[in-house]
Amino acid sequence: MNALQIKQFKLIKTEITRFMMMYKFALNELETKVEILQEEFQLLHDYNPIEHTKSRLKSPESIWNKLKRKQGGLSFDGIREHVKDIAGLRITCSFLSDIYRIRDMLEAQSDLKIVEVKDYIQHPKPNGYQSLHLIVEVPVYMSDGKEFACVEIQIRTIAMDFWASLEHKIYYKYNETVPAQLLRELKEAADAAAALDRQMERLHNEIQSIREEQEDGEANELTRIMINNQQFSLPEALFGLLGDGRQEKD
Template sequence: MANENLPAQFPNDPTSLKAIDQFRALMLNYRSAVQVVETKIHYLDQEYQIQNGHTLVDSLQSRIKSPESIIEKVQRKHLALNLQTLPDQMHDIAGIRVIVRFEDDILSMERRLEKQPDIKILKRKDYVSKPKPNGYRSLHLILAVPVFLAAGVQEVTVEVQIRTIAMNFWASLEHELSYKKNVHHQDELRRELIAKAELVHQLDQDMNGIKNQIRAEENI
């Protein structure tokens, strides 16, 4: 993370070395958890490629929320601003985005993750079959990941989003529209994006069907 100084809005004294050390330790736990999940996904992708002759993962992105983003969400969600209770209230401080090529690959990746004995799926939100009203599609999983510390093992939550290239292409533009200020005709552009979300979904389904036909004929 670029800036691990404790935000001034935390109730702890921002100049306190103890408070800063607590925040750094918390962020270290999240970075370690992300590394664990990334390693597993890379391995599962390589295993899938050996078994099937093609990759499952197109690309992988990860991030740890900045202190400013944590503060913004705490205030927006009216959460308690406390370093000890924050991990139980906010499950998306650490995030991984898995970009796959086809809709079938979303469930393939999920099934492989849920078979990992040291990972628990705490929560599942299926925005693929039930998209958000704005057209957003993706599968969201909240994972409990073991992090090995000097004092013992601690479970850390990581949010994993699994989506196709087309879903990610659409979502990146929708995100830009949502967070850009002073965009003219924003409502009109938002309606257009909702309409394009249906086209993106249809394209995903068509490409998935073509892929299945190609691979079925390969096995004849």
């Protein structure tokens, strides 16, 4: 390899590294937003709709293989157009309603743009797979200006996540040639997981109703707030001031 080839190779490597960093930063930005939403929801509602999250970046080899399958041109613009899941974030929830609550919270973020939605919960795949997929465009501020990178977000319940993980392991073991009997059993397991999610949602709603009735009788709780594991008492004068303010507005 001569000096010119080495220089060209270094230039290409730098461009690829910058391109991958853009998606990493987009993923970091999105993870930070989700963490803030988690903490806000916990403080205001004493409830966290997110059990856990997991992020990943596709390798350059995986990106290249997907680009070939989609017959896209080998360029950064071609990759942006044909490979929307270079960066991925999986959000796992306890209940079905949490999935759509999180979607709504992400939609409310003014600097995020949801460019694609695939609802495999309302319309499961033939094999039983269920999850809500979003492609979100995230602004990234690099040293030479603002870029936009897409991140795929998969939001699913614990039951859906368990099934998807098991299905992936089975397909990997059989090299994607799974016996018909196992396919039938996987579909039955997916149906059972969906039934469990619906039952847990009903229980969750009933418990929430009971909890709200109990909170109505706990007036003392209204005069205290908890932030960052520190409890603060609210002075009665503050409530009077807020009350006067509401009356003036009315």
